[in-house]
Amino acid sequence: MKQDFWLQRWKDKQIGFHQTDGHPLLHEHWPQLSLVPAARVLVPLCGKSQDMHWLAGRGHHVTGIEFSAVAAREFFDEAGLAYRRERVGAFDCYIGGRITIRVGDIFDLPRSDLARFEGFYDRAALIALPEDLRHAYVDHLMGGLRRGATGLLITFGYDPSLMDGPPFNVDDEDVGELYGRYAHVDLLAERRGLPESDHLRDRGLTATRDGIYLIVRR
Ligand SMILES: C[S@@+](CC[C@H](N)C(=O)[O-])C[C@H]1O[C@@H](n2cnc3c(N)ncnc32)[C@H](O)[C@@H]1O
Incomplete structure (x- = not known):
């Protein structure tokens, strides 16, 4: 889908895909990945997924990639989590605790950055x-x-x-x-x-x- 489509969805709060309590099956199945706590985990097309809090709570360093700055802001604001902003390449990054949301297009994420992740989580991406x-x-x-x-x-x-x-x-x-x-x-x-x-x-x-x-x- 085109970027405008998703930006409009976020603007209009048409985000029926968002799960306020995260996905019920993540907790049960994630341990099968056997990742160490310090592992770097990519969450492509992350929206404001609450699962990122759960993953960070396990010690992982979580990086979400998301078109919408509204999603990134709401993610941190709704959790009461302070964040700073930093420009990294094509991305406007929102960084708080062990979680970074890179606002931009997943296709602009360079291969050298992708190669740094030990784990990934794709729900609704x-x-x-x-x-x-x-x-x-x-x-x-x-x-x-x-x-x-x-x-x-x-x-x-x-x-x-x-x-x-x-x-x-x-x-x-x-x-x-x-x-x-x-x-x-x-x-x-x-x-x-x-x-x-x-x-x-x-x-x-x-x-x-x-x-x-x-x-x-x-
Ligand atoms: C169906 S939602 C799922 C969000 C999240 N994974 C969840 O479980 O709630 C898909 C999200 O992907 C984002 N998105 C779509 N295409 C993208 C792209 N090429 N790069 C970054 N984000 C994208 C949209 O803005 C939207 O927030």
Whole structure:
């Protein structure tokens, strides 16, 4: 999707994807990555995800990448966390505690920066992108991450004839096709259910599926 689309969503507070308590499956599955507390963790397309607080609470150094400065400001302000700002390359960085949100385009993150991360967490990033961008995103991410880097990917699935994305329907086959060239991919768990939010029910969804994958860069 184009940057203007997302900036407008943040401006209009149309952020139905945001989870005020973070994602319920992160806590259960993150330990399987076996990352040391001091590991550097990338959170692509982070919004103001509360999961970044949880990851930082485990000792990780967390870097989120996000188009919207509104999201970055709200993330720190709502937590009562002080931050400073710094320009780094193409990014306006908001830095507070162990968390940095780089405001800018993920595709502007240089490979040399990507190579510094030992871990990543993708919830509602891959599925926010239409198919053509999804390939470019995975190629960029996996092309830059070091061998052995490991991440948790959470996808969202539904009958695509019922609704247009975002969020886009992503299934096991898509994940294998996108990541299989670069990484070992393991489906850790799946959760089937009814759409949790009104905005998805209003758009016609009747059944959903979350897939949780462990990705290890080869
Ligand atoms: C569906 S939201 C998910 C946010 C977050 N991961 C969460 O779980 O709440 C997708 C976010 O990605 C951001 N975004 C989309 N494309 C981007 C890009 N190319 N670079 C940086 N941020 C992007 C949007 O502004 C939006 O906040």
